[in-house]
Amino acid sequence: MCGATPGPVAGGDGLAYYVDHGLDALAWADIVFVPGYRFPDREDPPQAVVDALIAAHDRGARLAAISTGAFALAATGLLDGRRATTHWHYTRALMARHPLVRVDENVLFVDEGSVLTSAGAASGIDLCLHILRGDLGVAASNHAARRLVAAPYRSGGQAQYVPRSVPEPLGERFAATREWALHRLGDPLTLDILARQAEVSPRTFSRRFVEETGCTPMQWVMRARIDLARELLERSQRSVEQIATDVGLGTGANLRLHFQRILGTTPSEYRRTFTRGE
Known part of the structure; x- marks a missing residue:
């Protein structure tokens, strides 16, 4: 785990996390996973984080966002003109904040090669299993899925998890x-x-x-x-x-x-x- 500042970090869920490394870890990581975080639509991540993600991508690392971590990737500009997704509750906010990103509201994850995004937290598992399938083969990803007691491959997209597909009205005339x-x-x-x-x-x-x-x-x-x-x-x-x-x-x-x-x-x-x- 790495972050802008190593050491203890208070999480929004009430738990504390110990971050072992600073952003220099992104100089050697092969795959950088960006976790989801609270209130992603309010402000961009620190510039140091954005710069470190861009530098990691430039040297060939893959960047994979879990849930609202897609906002951090979008802040780098690396998703501009590319398909991406995030948790269904935030897809419209991602479209509004980063209009150049081609947000797909339905899929569980999107693989654009060097940048990957997933929907909710559980979809992060789908994304990780997808990465394993591509890197190490089906047998390895199936083995990991069994250890996790997870489906090796889930059909359908995240639209089936949205409470209602009927859009909320903007007015009350009708x-x-x-x-x-x-x-x-x-x-x-x-x-x-x-x-x-x-x-x-x-x-x-x-x-x-x-x-x-x-x-x-x-x-x-x-x-x-x-x-x-x-x-x-x-x-x-x-x-x-x-x-x-x-x-x-x-x-x-x-x-x-x-x-x-x-x-x-x-x-x-x-x-x-x-x-x-x-």
Whole structure:
């Protein structure tokens, strides 16, 4: 472990850590892991840390960020024009603070060769196993996964872990219409039907709905249906076909198609991940 100043460091979780080395350790490390830290969107890391990361990268070291450690890598400029990810709670903040970074909100990790990033803390394990697979082979990474009691490879992206995929509204003009629709997701819902409920023209409804939520009315309806499907997969024993009917998607094939597109996994895989046998 290394840091700007060697010695004891108080962690945000109430634990103290002893940092053995200063930033000079980055002069010989082959891979530099940047851990996540609290409030990454408030200020950049110390300039000495930024300079040390850039110097390590320039001499050929790989830089791998865990969770919000992506903000430190982004501060170096090394992620500009490249794909990267971070914890889903901070993806929008990373986009706003570093607009040149191509933030991917869904994946568990991103490998851009010399710079790598991961989503939440558990996704750091996925990233490390990925690095082992590339450096030492599948057998070594599988052995490490067994020692960790972890999945050697997790399918899907982090979108399946976000509490709700429906975006938070920026205004409340159509709050009543959205609430009305949420109680009728199993029924046919078209732009005309929603606009009629809101008592405006379809064109006006569509334009103002995008301003208020950041997505089109039908995108919002689809995400709301997928959210309801997630809840039914977690809390009921209903089949995928039954759930597809319940949420207004008609067939299991249709539900699987949109579930995969939005969450990066299948309904069956999602159910296995988020339910447990009694």
